[in-house]
Amino acid sequence: MRKFDPHLILRPELAELKAYSPLTGNFEVRLDANEAPAVLSAKAKKRLSQVASEIDYSAYPDAGQKELRAAIAARMGLTPAQICVGVGSDELITLLLTVMTRTKSKVPCPTILTTTPTFVMYRLSARVRGQRVIEVPLDEQWDIDVEGMKRAVSATDPNVIFIATPNNPTGTMASHDRLIELIEATPSALIVVDEAYIDYASRNHVALLSQYENVVILRTLSKIGFAALRVGWLAGSRALVAELDKARLPYNLPTHSQKLAQVALSELSEEIDATTTLVKNERARLAQELDSLPGVRVVPSEANFLWLELEQPAESVMNALMKQKILVRSFSGRGGRLDRCLRVTIGTEENNQRFLDALRRSL
Numbered sequence: 001m002r003k004f005d006p007h008l009i010l011r012p013e014l015a016e017l018k019a020y021s022p023l024t025g026n027f028e029v030r031l032d033a034n035e036a037p038a039v040l041s042a043k044a045k046k047r048l049s050q051v052a053s054e055i056d057y058s059a060y061p062d063a064g065q066k067e068l069r070a071a072i073a074a075r076m077g078l079t080p081a082q083i084c085v086g087v088g089s090d091e092l093i094t095l096l097l098t099v100m101t102r103t104k105s106k107v108p109c110p111t112i113l114t115t116t117p118t119f120v121m122y123r124l125s126a127r128v129r130g131q132r133v134i135e136v137p138l139d140e141q142w143d144i145d146v147e148g149m150k151r152a153v154s155a156t157d158p159n160v161i162f163i164a165t166p167n168n169p170t171g172t173m174a175s176h177d178r179l180i181e182l183i184e185a186t187p188s189a190l191i192v193v194d195e196a197y198i199d200y201a202s203r204n205h206v207a208l209l210s211q212y213e214n215v216v217i218l219r220t221l222s223k224i225g226f227a228a229l230r231v232g233w234l235a236g237s238r239a240l241v242a243e244l245d246k247a248r249l250p251y252n253l254p255t256h257s258q259k260l261a262q263v264a265l266s267e268l269s270e271e272i273d274a275t276t277t278l279v280k281n282e283r284a285r286l287a288q289e290l291d292s293l294p295g296v297r298v299v300p301s302e303a304n305f306l307w308l309e310l311e312q313p314a315e316s317v318m319n320a321l322m323k324q325k326i327l328v329r330s331f332s333g334r335g336g337r338l339d340r341c342l343r344v345t346i347g348t349e350e351n352n353q354r355f356l357d358a359l360r361r362s363l
């Protein structure tokens with residue numbers, strides 16, 4: 001057998017990275033992945049099965065994602081030419097970072113700017129492509145530090161800025177004024193406003209698209225009950241979408257994902273609304289119960305999860321919960337104030353109650 005060491009030709013940045021692997025194990029209540037609770041009605045499932053059964057498995061998917069783009073555009077009040085659909089919004093993050101790589105004169109390599117803590121895929125996707133990542137810590141209230149971001153823009157001249165709002169893992173939204181101030185100060189980067197959790201929030205940023213050509217919005221079906229389909233999309237200018245289409249793999253989105261997503265968006269909006277309402281009601285109930293526990297502070301959330309600031313190390317609480325077969329998400333090991341924070345996805349009433357009871361025993 002010929003020996004071969006792939007490291008001879010692999011990008012060196014891979015050595016610093018770990019594969020994204022959610023914890024597996026025999027948990028009875030999983031509140032770790034920010035999925036919506038599985039509450040789809042039997043009628044909706046039947047309709048989805050019927051559409052799936054009519055797929056022509058011998059044919060390639062629609063490379064232009066025509067009908068799905070139309071359904072998304074209708075939902076957002078935009079035109080289909082402003083929409084590009086990916087295998088989850090993850091794929092669009094990687095697509096942007098694949099093409100937005102021109103080296104600017106001031107800086108040695110393409111740079112992205114984001115906040116910390118935030119969604120890990122921005123950093124991961126950028127490092128996989130050898131790009132420099134600048135992260136500006138969120139402020140005391142987990143809001144964007146606009147002065148820090150503006151300083152980073154002028155010092156590092158990034159190609160792309162990622163702002164998740166509501167943010168993962170904090171559940172907080174960037175204040176509108178600060179976001180606008182950052183956008184105004186940044187004419188030469190693409191600003192990606194990641195609205196993965198927008199269905200749980202009190203406002204959205206679609207209006208920015210008609211004011212700034214260098215703003216795009218990311219959305220996904222993953223957080224509103226259809227994570228299995230892996231459908232996310234980008235909304236932006238027609239010119240940008242046309243360029244992304246050149247780099248996107250032509251058949252990136254399987255037929256079943258396109259067709260079932262279209263059914264979800266155009267026929268199941270009442271079910272989606274019922275799910276988000278259930279989650280928002282549970283979010284309010286759980287937040288109130290948790291806030292009354294000694295040593296727990298709940299950060300006001302606009303997403304389908306809660307960000308808890310604890311007085312004790314998050315890791316010990318997380319371990320105590322795991323012993324009771326309940327999984328939430330801890331960020332300990334990342335240092336600083338994150339070592340005392342836990343992220344808990346809002347689930348069904350029953351699962352939330354089990355978490356609450358288990359947490360009471362764990363504190």
Ligand SMILES: Cc1ncc(COP(=O)(O)O)c(C=O)c1O
Binds near residue numbers: 087119219220230
């Ligand atoms: C802020 C944010 N953006 C994007 C995503 C990715 O979503 P998708 O499932 O569409 O790839 C996530 C998933 O957790 C997220 O938290």
